Amino acid sequence: MTLKPRLLWGGGLLVVVALVAAVALMWKPAIAPVSSPPASSFDAQTRLAGARVVALGDCVVCHTAKGGQPFAGGLPLATPFGTIYATNITPDVDTGIGKWSLEAFTRAIRYGVARDGHLLYPAFPYIHFTRMSDNEISAAYAYLMTREPVKATAPANELIFPLNFRPLLAFWNVLFLHPGAEVADASKDVQWNRGKLLVDGLGHCASCHSPLNLIGGEKLGHAFDGGVVDGWEAPALNALDAAPKPWTQAQLVTYLRTGRASEHGAAAGPMLPVTRDLATVPEADVQAIATYILSIQKPQSTPTADAPAPTAALPPEAKRGAELFAASCAQCHGPHSPMQAVGERPTLAFSTAVNAATPRNAIQMILNGISWHGEDSINYMPAFSQVYSDQQIADLTSYIRAAYSQRAPWKDVEQSVATVRKENDAR
Ligand code: HEC
Ligand code: HEC
Ligand code: HEC
Incomplete structure (x- = not known):
């Protein structure tokens, strides 16, 4: 009997303490x-x-x-x-x-x-x-x-x-939020620790390259597993070894500093400004970032080898896409184009976007192109969003998948084009 008022008191006190704590927070x-x-x-x-x-x-x-x-x-x-x-x-x-x-x-x-x-x-x-x-x-x-x-x-x-x-x-x-300075890992060298500090801290790479949970926090235990930002997929940074050609340190540094890598592709969408910023910092910083990123790779099944020759038996949508490709894309991406002849230029077969699980980034690249930047036009690709219909963009997307990747065709590509366009318009 006498317990009751005590319990009430105790409960009341707890509520007050919780409220004070909440207000203080x-x-x-x-x-x-x-x-x-x-x-x-x-x-x-x-x-x-x-x-x-x-x-x-x-x-x-x-x-x-x-x-x-x-x-x-x-x-x-x-x-x-x-x-x-x-x-x-x-x-x-x-x-x-x-x-x-x-x-x-x-x-x-x-x-x-x-x-x-x-x-x-x-x-x-x-x-x-x-x-x-x-x-x-x-x-x-x-x-x-x-x-x-x-x-x-x-x-x-x-x-x-x-x-x-x-x-x-x-x-x-x-x-x-877990405030506080990064704790160095004594078992690793200076370059690795510097890279981790830059990637986790200032570079905030995980904010785009990690999946988010329902309340917009980075999913615990899934850092660098890949995320979506501004309608683009930010690929997993711990699965770079799954690329048709595994990344080397030198390629990763070049990519991060110039926005292109000879056996991979070019930075576009939200990654482009990141590389333009990294172009202005000391190379040692970017070397450190690359060292750390290459150290977090998860084991992959054997990467696929070189580009397949475009198959004769293309599905009908890819066949339509092949004609559009010959008209609008081959002058830059075709096997004998000047762009390929300079060497150093990646073939679409090496592109992460073309080999990805979903067509999202390939569609974004074709819709938006890659904008002209200052004197450096080497990364320029025109935007095709005003040139082609959803179906034509989808046909092109299906064609480059069939012709340049050894992975299974994407499904419902036209629907994806419509979705991506709608999202882009709303932005
Ligand atoms: C990914 C985008 C993003 C980046 C990168 C970013 N900021 Fe911000 N920052 C924001 C947004 C959005 C706000 C406003 C947040 C709000 O109103 O609650 C903000 C707010 C701030 C504020 C508070 C200003 C105020 O008036 O309340 C400061 C200071 C700031 N940022 C500094 C920086 C610095 C320094 C950097 C680079 C080291 C940086 N930000 C990079 C998005 C960014
Ligand atoms: C004026 C030249 C030009 C034309 C025309 C062009 N592109 Fe590109 N494209 C580029 C450049 C430059 C890049 C960046 C990759 C690189 O540096 O080689 C690129 C990148 C891409 C990528 C992404 C590869 C990556 O980096 O992961 C795709 C996909 C693509 N183009 C498809 C197309 C398609 C489809 C067409 C035709 C509708 C087309 N391009 C027309 C120049 C061009
Ligand atoms: C604002 C969001 C954003 C930030 C911040 C960001 N990235 Fe990215 N990153 C992307 C997107 C989106 C792509 C895919 C687009 C593309 O391939 O051009 C990408 C692509 C990449 C790629 C190419 C992957 C591949 O397989 O082709 C690498 C490597 C990369 N980012 C590394 C980094 C590193 C390292 C940092 C931190 C220094 C970083 N990114 C910060 C959005 C971001």
């Missing part, structure tokens, strides 16, 4: 604003180091709207929960991070908390950036604080209820 204090530190307060060497950090972190890729000023924000990022806009990280005092102290900036990078205390969405990859060293963070800060301030406010996010209520992110963070 969900609301973080603001960090006092500072007046923008003058450029002269950062030495040239730190700023230069910052340029490398910012390139490795792809900060400009997300924080720049189409045709907008670098770092001024406004780029929409589509998530299954709605659209999140990257914010302005130029040192503008009203709309950017001009009033942020290094302490506030560090808290954002390590814990995903903005200066005023609101929790940031994990579309900002702080769960990876948390591995950055203090030096890397202060170098990035120095670099960003010495950019041109731009007045620009990102549009308001369009997120579904209840995810538009930021404090709830506290519970997501309990599951997926």
